[in-house]
Amino acid sequence: MQIKVWLIGISPMVWRRFLVPNTCTLRELHGVIQVVMGWEGIHLYQFCLRSRRYGSCEISASSPDVTLAGLRLRKGARFVYEYDLNIPWRHEIRIEDHLPGEPGKAYPRCTGGDGTCPPEDCGGPGGYLAGQDEASSLDALEDLHTMADILRTVVIERRPEVLDDQDTRWQLEDAVDRSRARERARGQPFTRRSVNARLRKGEHLNLMHQQ
Structure with missing residues (x-):
């Protein structure tokens, strides 16, 4: 069948x-x-x-x-x-x-x-579609820019000491965490x-x- x-x-x-x-x-x-x-x-x-x-x-x-x-x-x-x-x-x-x-x-x-x-327990169809919209939002793009800027400074400009700054490190960690959450929301x-x-x-x- x-x-x-x-x-x-x-x-x-x-x-x-x-x-x-x-x-x-x-x-x-x-x-x-x-x-x-x-x-x-x-x-x-x-x-x-x-x-x-x-x-x-x-x-x-x-x-x-x-x-x-x-x-x-x-x-x-x-x-x-x-x-x-x-x-x-x-x-x-x-x-x-x-x-x-x-x-x-x-x-x-x-x-x-x-x-x-969709992933389990994401709020049903409405929650899933909202998550997909958020994954391509301006906030998501800003997080990508944040990660790219910091990595460029560390790798291309060879200035790893920027990560010694607590605010910069927290900014990077928060952007990475939000990006990972968006990726999980994709299913x-x-x-x-x-x-x-x-x-x-x-x-x-x-x-x-x-x-």
Whole structure:
């Protein structure tokens, strides 16, 4: 079964395409989505399908141990997966095709995708987009200029003694700390190779039992 999943309310689009057997349960699908998207499995989740919720037992949802085949999902069917129910990350899932398994191929398998998954606990879509704006703000540019100016003085002008000045050192350290925080806010880049390596290790089987 070929499935496409993407984050709702995020631009540019963050999406993944992957293959799973139709014997895959919604619980297993939760684990697969966690891996292919880049989540950590630390929050509650639910699937919203045909006016019914399947997911974490803490939210009194129906059991996610139902298979995709048992749900009789047709080609083109869509439903929603929500992760972190306090400030939900909403994903739209589309069944793109029903494909026979290929002998010798491992499943699940990621076949495509694009976009960096947001970091956990960044305030949902609104917080993530605000962080992206801040990463390209004038404050971010000023921090880059600060680091470049001080490093030029130390390396090019060969005046390392400027770092003996406490104010200069604090100015550099603060600029570096803010820049590192902005980099973390960008999230983990997506690569199909690393995702499939994690799937082959069975990480989705561990993540499907979390929360």
